[in-house]
Amino acid sequence: MLKKSNVINNFIYSSVYQVLLIILPLITAPYIFRVLGANGVGTFSYTYSIANCLALVGMLGVNNYGNRTIASLQNDRQNRSKAFWNILTVQILATVSMVVVYFIYLILFCPTTYRLVSYIQIFTVIASFVDINWFFFGMEKFKITVTRNVFVRLITVIAIFAFVKNSSQVWLYTLLMVGGHFISNLIVWPFIKKEIDFVKPSFSEMKLHFKPIIVLFVPVIAVTLYNKMDKVMIGVLSDVTQNGFYECVERIITVPMGLITALGTVMLPRMSHLFASGDEGKTQRYIRLSMEFVCFLGIALTFGIAGIANEFSPVFFGEEFTSVGFLVVLISPTIFFKCWANVIRTQYLIPLKYDKPYVISVWFGAVVNLIINSALIGRYGAAGAVIGTVCAESAVMIYQTWFVRKKLPIGKYVNDGVVYLIPGIVMFIAVRIVGNYFGANLLSVVFEVVVGVLVYIGLCIPILLSRHREIMNHFLKK
Numbered sequence: 001m002l003k004k005s006n007v008i009n010n011f012i013y014s015s016v017y018q019v020l021l022i023i024l025p026l027i028t029a030p031y032i033f034r035v036l037g038a039n040g041v042g043t044f045s046y047t048y049s050i051a052n053c054l055a056l057v058g059m060l061g062v063n064n065y066g067n068r069t070i071a072s073l074q075n076d077r078q079n080r081s082k083a084f085w086n087i088l089t090v091q092i093l094a095t096v097s098m099v100v101v102y103f104i105y106l107i108l109f110c111p112t113t114y115r116l117v118s119y120i121q122i123f124t125v126i127a128s129f130v131d132i133n134w135f136f137f138g139m140e141k142f143k144i145t146v147t148r149n150v151f152v153r154l155i156t157v158i159a160i161f162a163f164v165k166n167s168s169q170v171w172l173y174t175l176l177m178v179g180g181h182f183i184s185n186l187i188v189w190p191f192i193k194k195e196i197d198f199v200k201p202s203f204s205e206m207k208l209h210f211k212p213i214i215v216l217f218v219p220v221i222a223v224t225l226y227n228k229m230d231k232v233m234i235g236v237l238s239d240v241t242q243n244g245f246y247e248c249v250e251r252i253i254t255v256p257m258g259l260i261t262a263l264g265t266v267m268l269p270r271m272s273h274l275f276a277s278g279d280e281g282k283t284q285r286y287i288r289l290s291m292e293f294v295c296f297l298g299i300a301l302t303f304g305i306a307g308i309a310n311e312f313s314p315v316f317f318g319e320e321f322t323s324v325g326f327l328v329v330l331i332s333p334t335i336f337f338k339c340w341a342n343v344i345r346t347q348y349l350i351p352l353k354y355d356k357p358y359v360i361s362v363w364f365g366a367v368v369n370l371i372i373n374s375a376l377i378g379r380y381g382a383a384g385a386v387i388g389t390v391c392a393e394s395a396v397m398i399y400q401t402w403f404v405r406k407k408l409p410i411g412k413y414v415n416d417g418v419v420y421l422i423p424g425i426v427m428f429i430a431v432r433i434v435g436n437y438f439g440a441n442l443l444s445v446v447f448e449v450v451v452g453v454l455v456y457i458g459l460c461i462p463i464l465l466s467r468h469r470e471i472m473n474h475f476l477k478k
Contacts, residue, residue, distance in 0.1 A: 013142035028160050029251055032173060033244075033317045040170045042240030045247040047114050047174070049231040051121035054102050058095035058128035061216025062087060064350055065209070070138025081196040084135055087209050089201040095129040116171050123178040131185045132192060144191050149184045156180030215355045222359075222366035230385040233373050242381035248317050248324040249386060252309075253331055256301035257338060283347075287408065288416065290343045295417025296464075298339030299424040300456050306332040307431030308448045311440045322440075331386045337393040344400045348408065357403040365396035423459035430455045 033041055066087050073080040102125050110118045136145050156176055164173045234243045309328035313321055341361075349358045369392035376384025401410060431452045438444035 013146045028157055029248075030316050030318070031161060032164065033248070033321065035164060036167050036170055036173065038241045038244030038320055040167050040173075040244075041247050042235075042243035043114060043117055043170050044174055044177075045231050045243050046235040046240060047118045047121050048124060048178075049229070049235075050105070050118070051102065051124035051178075053229070053232075054098040055095075055125045055128045056220055057217075058098040058125060059091060059131065059220070060094050061213045061218075061220055062091045063134050065213045065216045066091075066134035067138045068350060069209075070135055071140070074139060077195075077197065082199045082205065083209070084192075084196050085199045086201045086205040087213070088132065090206050090210055090213060091131075092129060095125070098128070099125055117174050120171060120174045121178060123175075123182045127178070127182040127185050130182070130189065132188065133185070135192065135195070136188065139195060141195075145188055148187045148191075152180055152184040152187060212355070215359065216350075218359045219362040222362035229370070230373065230389065233377055234382060234385055237374075237377040238381040245321065245324055245327065246382040246385055248313065248321050249327045249331055249382065252305065252312070252324075252328050253335065256297075256305065256335055287343065287347050288413065290347055291340075291413040292416040292467075294339035294343055295413075296420050296460065298336040299417075299420045300427070301339075302332050302335045303424040303428040304431070304449075304452050304456070305335065307428045307452060308435065308445060311435045311438075311444050311448060314440050315442055315445050327382055327386050330383065331390060334390055334393040337390075337397040341393070341397040341400050344404055344408075348404060349400065354403075357400070361396050361399040361403070364399050365392040368392045368395045419463055420460060423456050426459060427452050427456040 069083050069087065070080060073083060099122070102122060106115070106118055133145050136142070159176050160173060231243055231246060234246055306329045310325035313325040313328065317324060345358060348354070369388045372388035372391050373385055376387055404410070431448045434448045434451050435444060438447060
């Protein structure tokens with residue numbers, strides 16, 4: 001069984017991996033948004049959303065199911081090998097079918113304006129064909145995926161700065177982005193032979209995996225509807241400029257979610273393994289610690305990002321995107337909603353195979369999102385999509401919390417986390433004072449971040465030291 005220090009190590013590796021997937025495109029954003037403009041960014045965003053929807057269908061529910069299954073077979077090479085090849089075969093068949101669907105879309109339905117970029121986006125769909133990161137996550141070997149992907153992502157960033165020079169090169173930017181994603185999935189394959197043996201897939205074995213994969217695919221559809229279809233609906237009901245604004249909002253808001261996704265990615269296989277071994281005491285401790293951690297981090301990120309949004313947006317993306325600041329403030333509560341729900345989902349519902357309430361919760365959120373989007377996007381553009389997202393994420397969090405209310409001590413989690421609310425509010429006030437005094441410029445943004453971090457950490461250190469001195473010392477040492 002893994003020691004606590006290994007869990008912390010894996011969290012650090014997973015954090016690097018998840019933030020890497022988000023932070024490098026964000027580094028290029030100030031340059032790309034100025035070079036391509038709102039229309040060019042909107043074109044990439046719209047075409048990627050369609051291709052990414054099909055890529056997610058190609059993956060079915062393999063990311064969560066494969067992770068959970070491999071985690072339960074960490075010490076059984078023979079059955080682990082058999083499970084891997086049969087799950088992968090299901091994934092490949094699904095991806096091939098989505099490639100066919102995408103070509104039908106390109107031939108019959110793709111607008112001529114977006115056709116070249118849309119053809120390049122085929123690599124987004126094909127990338128699902130070779131995505132086996134779920135296997136290494138299930139084995140809790142996060143270092144392999146992190147170290148190999150860092151190199152590919154950095155090369156992609158360098159290439160974007162070197163070759164994308166004007167607004168007519170949306171196609172080149174798309175090629176570099178999706179090509180890098182495809183290569184990053186492909187590059188971990190040489191390491192798979194050390195972990196498994198080849199086992200010929202069989203139809204009977206694939207059938208055993210197919211049903212639970214589909215069950216976990218249903219929430220993927222729902223999440224796609226309210227995370228990816230927002231852009232599609234903006235493109236249909238509004239215009240690509242509004243899509244460009246929404247793309248800015250999404251890029252800002254997904255950066256902090258990398259840390260929360262990292263926690264879920266690490267803890268899902270760990271909790272699956274612990275539940276399978278019957279160690280209830282340790283599972284309860286992990287969940288309570290995770291809940292307090294996401295309250296500490298989620299409150300900081302929610303108030304911090306809302307605090308700097310008005311100055312950050314025009315400085316980072318350009319004057320054309322000044323209105324994005326208001327949208328970021330509007331969407332910032334979703335950070336906390338996602339943090340809370342992520343722990344319930346990845347550390348309790350999925351490891352214990354409570355797939356039905358998980359499915360219901362995300363479909364509930366999808367329905368809420370689609371209704372509000374349909375009513376508001378046509379009139380308010382990106383702001384309508386933001387309101388729909390906030391309502392959807394809150395609905396998911398509320399339903400999942402309600403379901404586990406008799407199984408987990410929700411009251412204790414609230415008491416543990418509410419103490420971080422006052423530091424978050426004080427930080428927000430301090431940041432706004434700085435922003436109002438210095439205005440929208442780079443110095444102001446840097447000063448806001450420094451002040452926000454110092455105020456929040458300074459107020460929280462006494463709380464953290466009184467509760468978790470040992471964990472803090474180990475984490476800081478790492």
